[in-house]
Amino acid sequence: MLGEIIIGIISAAVPLSITFVLVGLGEMFNQRAGVYNLGAEGIMMVGAFIGFYVEYTMQSGPGSSTLGMLAAIGVGAFMGGIMALVCVTFKAEQGIAGIALYMLGWGVAGMLFRVYIGGTTTIVGLQAVNVPLLADIPVLGPIFFSQNAMVYVTLFLVPLAWYMLNKTVWGLKAKAVGTAPMAADTMGVKVDRTRIQCVVLAGAMAGLAGAYLSICQTHMYADNITAGRGFIAVALVYFGKWKPSGVLFGALLFSLAHSFQRSIQVYGIDFPYEVAVVFPYLLVIVVLAFSGRSNIMAPAALGKPYYRELRD
Amino acid sequence: MFCNGQMQIEHIELKNITKRFPGVLACDNINLALKQGEILALLGENGAGKTTLMNILYGLYQPDEGEVIVNGRQTAIDSPQKAGALGIGMVHQHFMLVPNLTVRENVALCMFNDRTFHCDIAYVTETINRICTDHRIKIDPDAYIYELSVGEQQRVELIKALSLGANLLILDEPTAVLTPQETDKLILLLQEMAASGCSIIFISHKLNEVKAVSHHVAVLRGGKLVYNGSTDDHTTNELASLMAGRDINLPVAKEKEPSDKIILDIQNVTAIGDRGTQALNGLSLALRKGEIMGIAGVSGNGQSELAEVINGIRKVQSGRILFDGEDITNRTPQQIIDRRMGYIPADRLHEGTVAGFSVKENMILKDYARPPLAQATFLKDRAICRYANDLVAKFAIKTPSIDTTCASLSGGNIQKVIVAREMNRRPKVLVAVYPTRGLDMGAAEFVHSELLAARDKDETVLLISEELEELINLSDRIAVIYEGKILKIIPAKQAQKSALGLLMAGVQSHG
Numbered sequence: 001m002l003g004e005i006i007i008g009i010i011s012a013a014v015p016l017s018i019t020f021v022l023v024g025l026g027e028m029f030n031q032r033a034g035v036y037n038l039g040a041e042g043i044m045m046v047g048a049f050i051g052f053y054v055e056y057t058m059q060s061g062p063g064s065s066t067l068g069m070l071a072a073i074g075v076g077a078f079m080g081g082i083m084a085l086v087c088v089t090f091k092a093e094q095g096i097a098g099i100a101l102y103m104l105g106w107g108v109a110g111m112l113f114r115v116y117i118g119g120t121t122t123i124v125g126l127q128a129v130n131v132p133l134l135a136d137i138p139v140l141g142p143i144f145f146s147q148n149a150m151v152y153v154t155l156f157l158v159p160l161a162w163y164m165l166n167k168t169v170w171g172l173k174a175k176a177v178g179t180a181p182m183a184a185d186t187m188g189v190k191v192d193r194t195r196i197q198c199v200v201l202a203g204a205m206a207g208l209a210g211a212y213l214s215i216c217q218t219h220m221y222a223d224n225i226t227a228g229r230g231f232i233a234v235a236l237v238y239f240g241k242w243k244p245s246g247v248l249f250g251a252l253l254f255s256l257a258h259s260f261q262r263s264i265q266v267y268g269i270d271f272p273y274e275v276a277v278v279f280p281y282l283l284v285i286v287v288l289a290f291s292g293r294s295n296i297m298a299p300a301a302l303g304k305p306y307y308r309e310l311r312d
Numbered sequence: 313m314f315c316n317g318q319m320q321i322e323h324i325e326l327k328n329i330t331k332r333f334p335g336v337l338a339c340d341n342i343n344l345a346l347k348q349g350e351i352l353a354l355l356g357e358n359g360a361g362k363t364t365l366m367n368i369l370y371g372l373y374q375p376d377e378g379e380v381i382v383n384g385r386q387t388a389i390d391s392p393q394k395a396g397a398l399g400i401g402m403v404h405q406h407f408m409l410v411p412n413l414t415v416r417e418n419v420a421l422c423m424f425n426d427r428t429f430h431c432d433i434a435y436v437t438e439t440i441n442r443i444c445t446d447h448r449i450k451i452d453p454d455a456y457i458y459e460l461s462v463g464e465q466q467r468v469e470l471i472k473a474l475s476l477g478a479n480l481l482i483l484d485e486p487t488a489v490l491t492p493q494e495t496d497k498l499i500l501l502l503q504e505m506a507a508s509g510c511s512i513i514f515i516s517h518k519l520n521e522v523k524a525v526s527h528h529v530a531v532l533r534g535g536k537l538v539y540n541g542s543t544d545d546h547t548t549n550e551l552a553s554l555m556a557g558r559d560i561n562l563p564v565a566k567e568k569e570p571s572d573k574i575i576l577d578i579q580n581v582t583a584i585g586d587r588g589t590q591a592l593n594g595l596s597l598a599l600r601k602g603e604i605m606g607i608a609g610v611s612g613n614g615q616s617e618l619a620e621v622i623n624g625i626r627k628v629q630s631g632r633i634l635f636d637g638e639d640i641t642n643r644t645p646q647q648i649i650d651r652r653m654g655y656i657p658a659d660r661l662h663e664g665t666v667a668g669f670s671v672k673e674n675m676i677l678k679d680y681a682r683p684p685l686a687q688a689t690f691l692k693d694r695a696i697c698r699y700a701n702d703l704v705a706k707f708a709i710k711t712p713s714i715d716t717t718c719a720s721l722s723g724g725n726i727q728k729v730i731v732a733r734e735m736n737r738r739p740k741v742l743v744a745v746y747p748t749r750g751l752d753m754g755a756a757e758f759v760h761s762e763l764l765a766a767r768d769k770d771e772t773v774l775l776i777s778e779e780l781e782e783l784i785n786l787s788d789r790i791a792v793i794y795e796g797k798i799l800k801i802i803p804a805k806q807a808q809k810s811a812l813g814l815l816m817a818g819v820q821s822h823g
Binding site: 182 | 370373392396402407408413417422424425426428431
């Protein structure tokens with residue numbers, strides 16, 4: 001019984017973590033490049049709605065889930081572009097711009113939902129599939145081989161992000177402009193262009209993360225569907241020390257806590273669930289408090305716009 | 313050939329260059345020319361416009377007027393990339409390296425800045441190895457920049473410039489942060505490079521180096537070119553006067569009867585450094601009232617940690633510090649300040665001042681809470697302004713007003729603000745760490761005479777410096793620090809540079 005519960009908790013945590021991994025990897029790129037985007041939450045909401053809406057209008061026909069996610073990527077990239085324009089090109093205060101983008105995203109997604117959908121409507125979305133044979137392996141089977149396709153895509157994105165960051169010129173540029181933009185400039189790196197690329201990429205990832213929520217996880221759209229996941233992801237990037245593996249680990253840890261909390265309710269364990277609900281968030285705070293040591297690998301220019309002729 | 317490159321710069325000319333910053337005319341109608349294989353020394357006090365001029369040549373700043381002519385052709389250098397393509401490389405005063413990347417990755421970034429993905433690491437390694445063997449430079453390509461010493465970081469800067477095939481190298485105060493030994497090595501390297509066809513522009517205000525290394529010298533003062541000609545035509549003293557626009561005489565300490573009262577007694581102190589190593593290793597030192605005690609040593613042997621434990625900024629692991637008979641070991645900085653300890657930190661912009669605060673606010677940083685500057689937690693603005701204006705006049709600080717932010721002043725004037733604040737408190741002991749580092753001769757002269765004035769008032773100075781001449785001229789006694797311990801204390805009058813140099817390298821003479 002206990003073993004079953006534990007496997008249940010873990011196999012439920014894996015799909016939960018995917019949203020955080022997607023948006024977190026994107027956020028990691030823009031923070032590495034020196035921009036933090038609090039608007040990720042807003043982008044996720046719009047991505048979630050657009051993904052849902054595309055599938056809904058195609059009546060969950062073949063390929064509609066994929067198309068929905070692609071549409072969410074597109075709209076996410078567009079919103080990332082707005083963030084980049086405001087913060088990189090026009091050098092506005094990043095925190096304020098991010099909050100504005102969050103509110104814009106919430107407003108736009110909520111309005112579109114009320115105008116075009118109105119009430120609770122479900123779609124088929126992307127369902128979990130059992131991988132033949134592998135899904136029957138005890139313990140590992142339910143955890144790794146009976147998930148929806150996006151889980152595998154996302155888990156593949158983690159090493160890909162590591163490779164991009166550490167083994168390509170583009171990754172070096174991203175790290176350079178976020179740590180020592182003046183140095184990067186003298187090395188011939190185009191600071192603003194690199195930052196814009198990272199913010200747009202992160203926007204696309206946040207859009208996809210939103211669509212994952214509506215298409216793969218809940219199979220519906222509701223107002224405030226993201227419920228703070230975008231903000232959690234920003235914290236997870238700090239927690240993960242700006243490393244893809246760190247983001248993955250943070251996302252899994254948080255999702256485990258979340259899944260554990262849910263199973264307390266599901267299995268009817270005698271524990272006030274109102275308290276249990278708080279547990280994952282408490283964990284984030286505790287972990288952040290203890291991981292707050294200054295880190296030499298951190299992007300030192302995070303949050304600071306770059307002016308070439310600024311004398312300091 | 314050392315400097316292999318796409319195109320050779322045979323002749324470069326700056327014509328009528330003018331650059332304005334808000335409220336400052338940084339460069340005023342400057343004309344300069346340089347031929348292949350020449351070393352030009354660019355001299356000038358802090359804020360004379362040397363760095364601005366070089367940033368224009370390197371494409372970081374755009375001139376408001378004037379043009380750059382390369383090999384007889386007018387060329388717009390509108391970005392560092394463009395400068396790199398022309399074969400111009402620059403080693404900045406504040407190193408332009410990404411600290412959380414490795415040496416190899418930093419060089420790769422320079423070489424492949426026009427690429428998106430493919431990073432040919434093998435080719436980068438090959439290039440680094442070739443440059444290192446050609447110039448006999450030693451570096452670990454896999455080390456992260458933040459792990460390297462300043463001297464090593466400078467070598468990375470040179471490798472960076474050379475990897476791009478630079479044949480005009482601009483070095484902005486390359487020796488300001490180097491030890492004497494490292495400086496000698498660098499000068500040798502530069503001479504070799506010039507002999508093999510590189511042109512070099514060398515910014516400095518250390519005149520001995522300028523004499524040793526350059527063919528030509530150009531002197532800037534207040535943004536204007538005041539002299540441009542052969543190095544051999546002038547003595548160092550004449551060059552110093554040209555820079556300052558007046559005669560400069562660095563003061564020397566006069567003989568004085570030593571007092572036998574011990575004012576600061578450091579007993580067997582150990583402390584851990586930033587890198588987690590044992591920075592102070594049972595260090596003992598006793599300072600007499602009214603003397604200047606010089607600390608000589610190669611940087612990184614515990615000097616900054618020594619200054620920090622005395623001022624309560626770093627924790628003492630074991631041992632005691634007695635200040636005027638009272639134990640101040642591990643007291644808070646505030647408690648130590650209150651007992652009249654003075655401190656001139658090495659990093660004047662970040663530790664010595666709050667850069668964004670005004671001159672006035674920086675001057676009262678240590679005394680703001682006491683009358684007459686404050687009454688019952690309220691700041692007395694009129695008293696503060698009078699106080700600050702007095703100090704500005706007394707210490708001849710060049711600032712537009714007492715409300716100007718400290719960050720916008722030149723290095724020499726920022727140092728004057730700190731010296732004014734510390735001196736005016738009449739400290740019993742003043743700890744001065746590299747007090748003239750990066751300062752021009754005029755400002756150094758000022759700091760030196762202030763330190764001597766403190767000694768005349770029977771105040772004690774602990775002077776930490778890498779400039780042996782400064783130590784010998786000012787100190788009563790010189791203590792040599794090596795690996796966190798005092799190796800030997802010698803009276804300054806008997807100190808010889810060569811003997812000090814050996815001691816600093818840890819060599820104890822026997823007998």
